[in-house]
Amino acid sequence: MILTERELIGIRRELHQIPEIGMEEFETQKKLISIIKSMNSKWLDFKTWKTATIVHLKGIDETYTIGYRTDIDGLPVTEETGLPFSSKNEGRMHACGHDIHMTVALGILSFFAEKQPGVNMTFIFQPAEENASGGKQLYESGALDHWMPDEIYAFHDNPGLKTGVIGCRQGTLFAGTCEIHATFTGKSGHAAFPHNANDMVVAGSYFVTQIQSIVSRNVDPIQSGVVTLGHFSAGTTGNVIAGKAQIDGTIRALTQEMNLLIQKRVRKIAESVAEAFECEVDLDLHQGGYYPVENNYETTKEFINYMSNTKDVVFEETKPAMTGEDFGFLLSKIPGTMFWLGVDSPYSLHSEYLAPKEGAIIKGVNAMTGYLKTRMKDISKNRENDSL
Incomplete structure (x- = not known):
């Protein structure tokens, strides 16, 4: 079953209440696995590495794999939003919006678990983005080797962009x-x-x-x-x-x-x-795994072209930011693209008052499922032409 907007918001609120520090995301992992198991797809498989969860979807064409990564950890911040679903873990908060990241990833996953993707997909629910180079640890562990993506995507929520806006650029997105x-x-x-x-x-x-x-x-x-x-x-x-x-x-x-x-x-x-x-x-x-987030030219060209020309997507070309993100390490190994998703908040990332607009969730899911379907068709078409 494809998760609805209402279901996704409910999941986001549950995840928001259980933030955990990097490599300690045991409750978060348990919640994610329960949702993944409920998808009950015959082409879905998953495995774990420490607190990471890696999901593989077998595509119609099994010779190519698209990766999608989300981070799952929270921050040692005491929440002051006053929301009815505020953090239950004292001194811990999803103050960087990783609850939004996870929820969008689950929405995309549920779509392709219901409608078999054109190529293989690997979803990476990665721990310890904030404090311990979780992406680098996971990559170097060998846990991804069997399901290694040929290209990979991820986003970060952006309080400075209006709800649901997709922001991206060629070259470096984060320092x-x-x-x-x-x-x-x-x-x-x-x-x-x-x-x-x-x-x-x-x-x-x-x-x-x-x-x-x-x-x-x-x-x-x-x-x-x-x-x-x-x-x-x-x-x-x-x-x-x-x-x-x-x-x-x-x-x-x-x-x-x-x-x-x-x-x-x-x-x-x-x-x-x-x-x-x-x-x-x-x-x-x-430095650990906190390399610059340098977007691949080819994947980013395709991404920007789709987002710029799709009726229901609002796209903005953004400037590079001096914030850090360990997705840069994965991009140094796998070609891919990172982008922003607007969540329209007056408070910055890592603020104890950060309250992202939940309307961004379904917009992010729809934009990415649309792009990934188009990208899969282009990959299959190009590979057919190459074989002629």
């Missing part, structure tokens, strides 16, 4: 991110005898100020990059020279090449400061 964790270790001492100490407040401050030159002097002005240091901790009181400084921040860049360049400059600056101040530095640059 790649990399965490910065730097610890400078020198020698503490009495404030009256600085010559007997090695002050890490000063060393750390030099690191902070030198970092500011990376974007202004190393990044091509027509490209984009951000280096933000949001945490600096050193010392215990005003009359003791600090022997240690901890500095944490983030790198954002629209290409992996630029991200690696910025990482290289951060490392060089850290090492140079340590040498100049005769101290030690422990630098951890952690």
Whole structure:
């Protein structure tokens, strides 16, 4: 049975009440599996890996596979929306809209579980997008190997777009991110005898100020990059020279090449400061699977063409965003496209007040089922022509 809009909204509200942190989505997985089993399709199969659920639909043409990915985790945020279906898990909330993501995926899945797809489909209900590079973990586990997609799609809800609007662009949609964790270790001492100490407040401050030159002097002005240091901790009181400084921040860049360049400059600056101040530095640059979300040209061309020319779809070409998403890792391995789905909220992603408009759900389902049907026909036609 194809899930109705009413049923989908009910599912979304149930999922919204049980948000869980990455790799702990046990209740969420249980709920998803119960819905998937109820579809009772003879061409549907599924398996699990940790808290991930992978669903495979056997297509009429079994020589090609389209993938669809949704993330399933919540955030450590205390909900303040006041909704009657607010989170029941204290200190946890679907503040990034992954409940909307899952619900749209289930709607698409229910359609093709009822009407056999033209090619194989693999639906990936992926854990730990927010905190542990779940996409990278899943891919590298080998759990996808037997049902590996030839191309793949995903979306993220967007509070800044009107309800149901589809947003996309060629090239990079989201930036790649990399965490910065730097610890400078020198020698503490009495404030009256600085010559007997090695002050890490000063060393750390030099690191902070030198970092500011990376974007202004190393990044091509027509490209984009951000280096933000949001945490600096050193010392215990005003009359003791600090022997240690901890500095944490983030790198954002629209290409992996630029991200690696910025990482290289951060490392060089850290090492140079340590040498100049005769101290030690422990630098951890952690990117994990948070690569830039770089859309594939061919799949994105087909996607934009369909969405731009379909009567019931409102499409907008969007600008790249400096937010991060671990779907970038999957796109580095599998050609595909990520897009935005408008949910029209005055509150941003990760806000404790975020309340996406539920009217976006059925619009997202209809837009994607329509596109995927068209895409499958084109794939089959092209493969027939290639065999002639």
